[in-house]
Amino acid sequence: MKKVFVAAVTGIGLVVLMAAQTKPTQTKPGQTKPVPNNAGNKQTGISKKSLADGKKVYDTYCLACHQADGGGVPRLNPPLQKTEYVLGDKKRLITIVLNGMTEEVEIDGELYENNMSAHNFLSDQQVADVLTYVRNSFTNKASAVTPAEVKAVRSKLK
Amino acid sequence: MNAILKILPVALLLSVQVFASDSTRVKKRTVKEENGGITLPKGFKAVVVADNLGTVRHIVAQSNGDIYAKLDRVKNGKGILRLRDTNKDGVADEIIGWGDYSGTGITIKNGYLYASSNTDVYRYKLDEKGNVIDTGKAENIITALINRRTHNTKSIVLDNDGNIYVNIGAPSNACQLTDRTIGSPSSDPCPLLDSTGGIWQFKADQLKQSYHNGIKYATGIRNVVGLDWNQTTNQLYAMQHGRDMLNTLFPDMYNEDQSAELPAEEFLRISKGDNYGWPYCYYDQFQSKKILAPEYGGDGKKQGRCEGVNTPIYAFPGHWAPNALLFYTGNQFPEKYKNGAFIAFHGSWNRAPRPQTGYFVVFLPMKNGMPDGQYEIFADGFAGEKIDPKNARFRPCGLAQGPDGSLYISDDKKGRIWKVTYGNK
Numbered sequence: 001m002k003k004v005f006v007a008a009v010t011g012i013g014l015v016v017l018m019a020a021q022t023k024p025t026q027t028k029p030g031q032t033k034p035v036p037n038n039a040g041n042k043q044t045g046i047s048k049k050s051l052a053d054g055k056k057v058y059d060t061y062c063l064a065c066h067q068a069d070g071g072g073v074p075r076l077n078p079p080l081q082k083t084e085y086v087l088g089d090k091k092r093l094i095t096i097v098l099n100g101m102t103e104e105v106e107i108d109g110e111l112y113e114n115n116m117s118a119h120n121f122l123s124d125q126q127v128a129d130v131l132t133y134v135r136n137s138f139t140n141k142a143s144a145v146t147p148a149e150v151k152a153v154r155s156k157l158k
Numbered sequence: 159m160n161a162i163l164k165i166l167p168v169a170l171l172l173s174v175q176v177f178a179s180d181s182t183r184v185k186k187r188t189v190k191e192e193n194g195g196i197t198l199p200k201g202f203k204a205v206v207v208a209d210n211l212g213t214v215r216h217i218v219a220q221s222n223g224d225i226y227a228k229l230d231r232v233k234n235g236k237g238i239l240r241l242r243d244t245n246k247d248g249v250a251d252e253i254i255g256w257g258d259y260s261g262t263g264i265t266i267k268n269g270y271l272y273a274s275s276n277t278d279v280y281r282y283k284l285d286e287k288g289n290v291i292d293t294g295k296a297e298n299i300i301t302a303l304i305n306r307r308t309h310n311t312k313s314i315v316l317d318n319d320g321n322i323y324v325n326i327g328a329p330s331n332a333c334q335l336t337d338r339t340i341g342s343p344s345s346d347p348c349p350l351l352d353s354t355g356g357i358w359q360f361k362a363d364q365l366k367q368s369y370h371n372g373i374k375y376a377t378g379i380r381n382v383v384g385l386d387w388n389q390t391t392n393q394l395y396a397m398q399h400g401r402d403m404l405n406t407l408f409p410d411m412y413n414e415d416q417s418a419e420l421p422a423e424e425f426l427r428i429s430k431g432d433n434y435g436w437p438y439c440y441y442d443q444f445q446s447k448k449i450l451a452p453e454y455g456g457d458g459k460k461q462g463r464c465e466g467v468n469t470p471i472y473a474f475p476g477h478w479a480p481n482a483l484l485f486y487t488g489n490q491f492p493e494k495y496k497n498g499a500f501i502a503f504h505g506s507w508n509r510a511p512r513p514q515t516g517y518f519v520v521f522l523p524m525k526n527g528m529p530d531g532q533y534e535i536f537a538d539g540f541a542g543e544k545i546d547p548k549n550a551r552f553r554p555c556g557l558a559q560g561p562d563g564s565l566y567i568s569d570d571k572k573g574r575i576w577k578v579t580y581g582n583k
Contacts (some may be wrong), residue, residue, distance in 0.1 A: 063510055064403060064405070066510060067510055069509065076547075077507070100336070102337070114308060114338070115307075115338055117337065117338045117339030117340070120338065145340075
């Protein structure tokens with residue numbers, strides 16, 4: 001029979017070169033739309049812990065395809081930089097992480113062909129952290145994603 | 159009726175003006191960068207044939223010197239371009255286009271131009287001067303091949319006996335029930351191998367062929383983009399794109415360094431009936447053998463059912479993405495290049511978080527159809543300063559040999575084509 005591997009979230013010694021990484025910036029809680037770079041610098045809403053934990057999840061499960069700078073791979077893996085998918089509707093974004101994505105997606109005129117696997121094995125907290133990290137990295141700036149929001153989406157998917 | 163392909167002077171270094179009096183003629187100033195921005199061995203130089211053409215995948219040179227290019231995305235309603243250099247300065251001054259379908263494959267054989275979409279293969283009859291007689295009259299020789307996004311491009315090459323070979327990539331990384339998903343089991347046997355994961359043989363001159371009258375010529379090949387017919391051995395050769403994500407899917411078995419290097423990108427010398435083992439096996443270039451894939455019980459060392467599976471004749475490091483293969487038969491380049499293999503590597507993404515590489519064209523010396531020494535990087539510098547798929551300036555994707563022995567290289571990022579010559583040519 002096939003082996004089923006349970007992902008070990010901890011204990012994976014990742015040494016990731018993140019030199020090119022944009023420093024995460026802060027935004028106010030509850031915002032649903034991206035804000036300009038010169039706004040929302042108050043240290044409210046997005047915790048450093050959430051960003052740090054989110055980066056760990058990103059480096060383990062996302063970076064291989066979406067790359068260290070969120071740039072993705074033309075024709076294959078969608079970018080996470082300033083795209084409507086990342087900055088827009090949080091429910092859709094959470095659904096993509098939980099369900100994966102196997103349909104054709106076009107972003108800025110480019111089609112992406114690789115399948116994204118479902119990441120429903122991540123906890124509500126992990127999904128919230130990684131999406132908060134992604135929405136505030138790679139030049140992105142958007143509101144945090146909360147575990148409650150992830151839980152609400154997850155409960156409707158089953 | 160051929161329509162003019164409008165080329166916008168996007169690049170600062172290139173200025174293109176279209177003559178109002180002749181819709182197919184373009185006046186150009188050549189790109190001023192040395193060798194068009196790439197580096198070459200001593201004695202070689204390059205000129206930019208054309209720039210900003212779009213997503214140029216494979217290219218082929220006609221005996222009259224014309225270059226035909228296939229676009230991955232139709233641009234201005236055109237998926238095939240013909241570039242003509244009327245004053246023989248190396249730079250195209252006439253560009254026409256047609257063919258309202260996207261795709262990768264293009265080749266010429268026995269008086270026909272062949273081009274592929276991601277499901278079909280078409281051909282166009284050429285006249286004695288090498289011109290397509292009627293661009294509106296495409297003969298649809300192969301149809302309804304599988305296109306499920308992943309690995310959907312169809313590369314094509316012909317033999318000397320009236321057959322055409324088409325790669326049909328597996329729409330999957332490792333035949334998991336759910337693609338690229340941790341813990342998702344892989345089917346055994348892998349059902350995808352019925353209709354994908356191999357190279358099929360069809361007749362070059364029959365219409366509307368599909369799986370029912372094609373021959374599965376070789377199987378167990380995850381995906382091929384670069385392939386060529388070797389005239390020395392009269393055999394099919396191809397470059398396999400090896401599997402991805404050994405570390406992501408099996409972090410306890412493969413560390414990030416191993417996952418960046420493994421498995422090899424395999425150079426295959428193919429005989430009818432060959433089986434190269436995908437998805438059950440991959441080639442480990444350090445152990446020099448086919449290894450059982452972890453999805454099928456492998457541990458990185460075990461061979462198991464992979465013993466006896468066909469092996470590559472040469473192994474390149476992982477994830478470089480070989481997108482074109484060309485055996486050099488010209489007389490222009492120095493003797494060592496004769497009958498050797500040029501391979502265009504599109505460049506990696508699945509080596510992250512390790513640095514990406516492979517954005518270059520290599521040369522592998524060959525003798526009697528087998529590698530005769532180690533590869534060397536022939537043309538480099540395509541990516542520019544940032545070597546990764548998003549930021550790379552150019553990504554090599556196609557190769558062609560001109561009638562005078564010049565080597566053409568295409569890029570599918572912006573659509574630049576270089577003509578590489580040796581000496582005073």
